[in-house]
Amino acid sequence: MARMHTRRKGQSGSRRPSTLRTPEWLDKEKNAEWVENKVVELAKAGNTPSMIGMLLRDQFGIPLVKVITGKRIMDIIIENNLQRQVPEDLRNMIAKAAKLRRHLEENRQDFVSKRGLQLIESKIHRLSRYYRKKHVLPADWKYSPDQAAVLLR
8 A cells, every 4th residue: 555645655563363273282270250350451561553563563472462352452452441641653753853943953954754743743633533524533623733742642
């Protein structure tokens, strides 16, 4: 699939497991309850949902949480009231924009980065409009670069 602003194709990412069955090599002790408790524990430690999935995959050998528990990682986090105010993808874009703003304060003549900041902020506005429509964010939520540091906490 092409990228949003450049119409070029991006690099390939990781692939999901091919089968949607519980693998037979998975330990019997790692049942649905154990996985849910581990997700809650990792979320309380401050990890994001994508980081939790990678930790479960790399350290505990759990390819897909949904196959074992029947729920997504985010569903488990919401059940236990551990979700953050700003969704993870929007938060990552806000962090990227804040980093680019700091760069532009020191390098005012960097017009390529200035254009990049415009593109990132247009993605932020588009994504925030989507989340407001889906009632994930409050209806009066608005992105402002001055408040970006507060949102990243």
